[in-house]
Amino acid sequence: MQDKLLKPIEAAKLLNMSRASLYIWIQKGRIKPIKLPTGKFRIPLSELNRVIAEANPGREFHFMLGEVNREK
Numbered sequence: 001m002q003d004k005l006l007k008p009i010e011a012a013k014l015l016n017m018s019r020a021s022l023y024i025w026i027q028k029g030r031i032k033p034i035k036l037p038t039g040k041f042r043i044p045l046s047e048l049n050r051v052i053a054e055a056n057p058g059r060e061f062h063f064m065l066g067e068v069n070r071e072k
Helices: 008-014 017-027 045-054
Strands: 040-045 060-066 067-071
Touching: 008 017, 017 067, 040 045
Parallel strands: none
Antiparallel strands: 060 067
């Protein structure tokens, strides 16, 4: 299954942050986007899951198609 690519504003909403903060995280290397030939960025859904997992050790969060699936 192909990884869903999100626009920066979509990724920022899922992470509950501003688009500006998301770009700061990209600049600092905390989030690794994909750069399109047009120069725009897209963030793989798997990358958001990685960031959330690192911030919440011991708990699993999986973003799936715009919704959050929380497992205990």
